[in-house]
Amino acid sequence: xxxxxxxxxxxxxxxxxxxxxxxxxxxxxxxxxxxxxxxxxxxxxxxxxxxxxxxxxxxxxxxxxxxxxxxxxxxxxxxxxxxxxxxxxxxxxxxxxxxxxxxxxxxxxxxxxxxxxxxxxxxxxxxxxxxxxxxxxxxxxxxxxxxxxx
Amino acid sequence: xxxxxxxxxxxxxxxxxxxxxxxxxxxxxxxxxxxxxxxxxxxxxxxxxxxxxxxxxxxxxxxxxxxxxxxxxxxxxxxxxxxxxxxxxxxxxxxxxxxxxxxxxxxxxxxxxxxxxxxxxxxxxxxxxxxxxxxxxxxxxxxxxxxxxxxxxxxxxxxxxxxxxxxxxxxxxxxxxxxxxxxxxxxxxxxxxxxxxxxxxxxxxxxxxxxxxxxxxxxxxxxxxxxxxxxxxxxxxxxxxxxxxxxxxxxxxxxxxxxxxxxxxxxxxxxxxxxxxxxxxxxxxxxxxxxxxxxxxxxxxxxxxxxxxxxxxxxxxxxxxxxxxxxxxxxxxxxxxxxxxxxxxxxxxxxxxxxxxxxxxxxxxxxxxxxxxxxxxxxxxxxxxxxxxxxxxxxxxxxxxxxxxxxxxxxxxxxxxxxxxxxxxxxxxxxxxxxxxxxxxxxxxxxxxxxxxxxxxxxxxxxxxxxxxxxxxxxxxxxxxxxxxxxxxxxxxxxxxxxxxxxx
Numbered sequence: 001x002x003x004x005x006x007x008x009x010x011x012x013x014x015x016x017x018x019x020x021x022x023x024x025x026x027x028x029x030x031x032x033x034x035x036x037x038x039x040x041x042x043x044x045x046x047x048x049x050x051x052x053x054x055x056x057x058x059x060x061x062x063x064x065x066x067x068x069x070x071x072x073x074x075x076x077x078x079x080x081x082x083x084x085x086x087x088x089x090x091x092x093x094x095x096x097x098x099x100x101x102x103x104x105x106x107x108x109x110x111x112x113x114x115x116x117x118x119x120x121x122x123x124x125x126x127x128x129x130x131x132x133x134x135x136x137x138x139x140x141x142x143x144x145x146x147x148x149x150x
Numbered sequence: 151x152x153x154x155x156x157x158x159x160x161x162x163x164x165x166x167x168x169x170x171x172x173x174x175x176x177x178x179x180x181x182x183x184x185x186x187x188x189x190x191x192x193x194x195x196x197x198x199x200x201x202x203x204x205x206x207x208x209x210x211x212x213x214x215x216x217x218x219x220x221x222x223x224x225x226x227x228x229x230x231x232x233x234x235x236x237x238x239x240x241x242x243x244x245x246x247x248x249x250x251x252x253x254x255x256x257x258x259x260x261x262x263x264x265x266x267x268x269x270x271x272x273x274x275x276x277x278x279x280x281x282x283x284x285x286x287x288x289x290x291x292x293x294x295x296x297x298x299x300x301x302x303x304x305x306x307x308x309x310x311x312x313x314x315x316x317x318x319x320x321x322x323x324x325x326x327x328x329x330x331x332x333x334x335x336x337x338x339x340x341x342x343x344x345x346x347x348x349x350x351x352x353x354x355x356x357x358x359x360x361x362x363x364x365x366x367x368x369x370x371x372x373x374x375x376x377x378x379x380x381x382x383x384x385x386x387x388x389x390x391x392x393x394x395x396x397x398x399x400x401x402x403x404x405x406x407x408x409x410x411x412x413x414x415x416x417x418x419x420x421x422x423x424x425x426x427x428x429x430x431x432x433x434x435x436x437x438x439x440x441x442x443x444x445x446x447x448x449x450x451x452x453x454x455x456x457x458x459x460x461x462x463x464x465x466x467x468x469x470x471x472x473x474x475x476x477x478x479x480x481x482x483x484x485x486x487x488x489x490x491x492x493x494x495x496x497x498x499x500x501x502x503x504x505x506x507x508x509x510x511x512x513x514x515x516x517x518x519x520x521x522x523x524x525x526x527x528x529x530x531x532x533x534x535x536x537x538x539x540x541x542x543x544x545x546x547x548x549x550x551x552x553x554x555x556x557x558x559x560x561x562x563x564x565x566x567x568x569x570x571x572x573x574x575x576x577x578x579x580x581x582x583x584x585x586x587x588x589x590x591x592x593x594x595x596x597x598x599x600x601x602x603x604x605x606x607x608x609x610x611x612x613x614x615x616x617x618x619x620x621x622x623x624x625x626x627x628x629x630x631x632x633x634x635x636x637x638x639x640x641x642x643x644x645x646x647x648x649x650x651x652x653x654x
Contacts, residue, residue: 014325014328031610032610037601039343070374074370078370136204
């Protein structure tokens with residue numbers, strides 16, 4: 001199945017529940033459109049485009065994939081980002097960011113332990129000082145006690 | 151309309167120390183971002199948007215504009231030196247620019263693209279300045295039907311210009327429209343598609359969406375599909391083009407300026423489209439087209455001029471009509487809204503400082519880019535030497551930090567990561583994020599004006615739009631754009647002609 005067909009089917013699968021929901025918001029009439037009028041128009045167009053993609057998929061659109069994938073690295077990268085979201089408030093920006101950068105540098109980019117540690121720690125610190133102290137963005141401090149006024 | 155007086159006022163605004171610093175910072179950051187492959191102007195403006203919240207309105211906008219045209223400027227450096235486009239608008243510069251570099255003429259290539267960018271940018275700013283006041287005045291008379299027709303015309307152009315497949319582009323645009331309906335609806339106050347969450351009631355944020363799709367998506371894609379480049383970089387000497395180079399480039403630069411501005415003011419007219427078109431035009435009019443692809447300076451001068459001219463041209467519809475024509479300008483729109491400025495016909499009257507200040511700063515910024523960047527080429531070469539393995543985690547950090555800083559919300563970070571994943575999947579399957587983001591921004595405006603126009607019509611008939619000359623003309627244009635492929639297909643079938651080879 002080509003990308004176009006998958007897209008077409010996906011568009012129609014999205015369109016149906018959205019159309020039902022739009023009906024629920026109240027479609028109104030063209031004279032006084034309700035809250036569901038616009039979403040309904042959109043999904044009608046979407047379904048039409050989806051149908052045309054299923055019926056006339058473009059031939060041989062070259063895939064952007066050119067070489068062997070590096071799936072392992074991809075999953076590590078996504079995993080650390082997910083962990084980052086969960087821990088950012090609790091651990092604070094400095095610790096969470098150092099961990100994020102370290103894992104990425106060491107296991108996604110295969111740098112040495114030593115360079116990974118210092119690049120991660122230094123970057124997190126510089127970013128923290130720049131954004132929290134200089135630009136006053138209230139980045140969470142978390143487990144690290146901060147001097148007053150920071 | 152008198153433009154000299156207000157322009158002088160604009161210079162007075164732009165020449166204050168704080169605003170000069172903003173221009174300098176913006177153009178410098180923009181150039182660096184343009185030089186770095188993999189981080190385009192859309193992602194970087196999204197990234198720096200939160201930082202500008204703490205700044206005053208005028209310097210903030212001046213800086214963001216500087217980032218945009220600075221990025222166009224820097225993109226050529228990477229194309230010429232390492233044969234990787236720094237951003238989309240410099241793709242064609244790779245073709246002849248890199249060949250020139252291989253022949254030891256990297257200096258003149260860089261120099262000419264810098265001069266071309268300066269000339270194109272400046273010509274375009276002059277045109278922006280002359281046209282905008284008239285357009286704004288005309289637009290003041292626009293009612294909801296005209297605005298809807300204009301927006302709809304813009305919308306139909308998006309799908310056509312930004313990708314290989316129109317149906318795909320339009321589908322992405324519809325998806326963007328749909329995402330734009332999430333949240334409490336402005337007119338009726340009904341919660342739409344919020345799934346009982348507080349976060350979605352305000353709607354999806356443009357910044358997480360744009361940063362995820364453009365910035366993070368690109369980075370994740372590069373993690374999975376890395377193209378290693380082992381090019382040896384040297385700082386080119388002698389950046390000044392010869393007299394012959396100037397002779398060869400004069401007309402391409404002139405054509406590029408006009409073409410770029412024209413493309414820039416059109417909906418969907420991205421700088422990348424302008425540079426591509428300029429390359430095609432130059433190749434066609436060249437006396438020796440066979441030199442193209444083997445280091446013809448016209449192939450560098452024309453496109454690099456055109457993309458900067460288009461960049462400036464895009465400010466016309468944004469500042470006078472409040473309509474962004476590409477995703478970077480959509481973020482500029484968001485930035486203006488964050489600072490309480492509504493772009494549109496009233497901008498000139500209500501916030502003349504913003505309008506004329508930004509215009510004047512663009513003159514200054516273009517000159518600054520020329521004066522500062524040619525001597526700094528060595529620095530950019532050093533930046534290009536930083537391994538991508540270090541840059542990529544740093545960019546991820548900045549993207550997540552930027553997402554957090556906007557509202558100090560971890561949910562925004564999560565949204566950015568999710569959109570990053572979507573962006574990665576889209577890129578992997580050859581889908582363009584630009585129509586989605588642009589439609590996301592245009593969507594609420596479209597709906598709002600459509601509803602008002604329909605209520606105005608009293609009958610609810612679509613024919614109402616054709617009973618008014620401007621909206622009728624614009625809608626006719628939109629229908630022509632939509633029907634164009636059908637007409638072409640029918641024509642080819644009828645005449646039995648084969649499609650012309652692309653890029654000819």
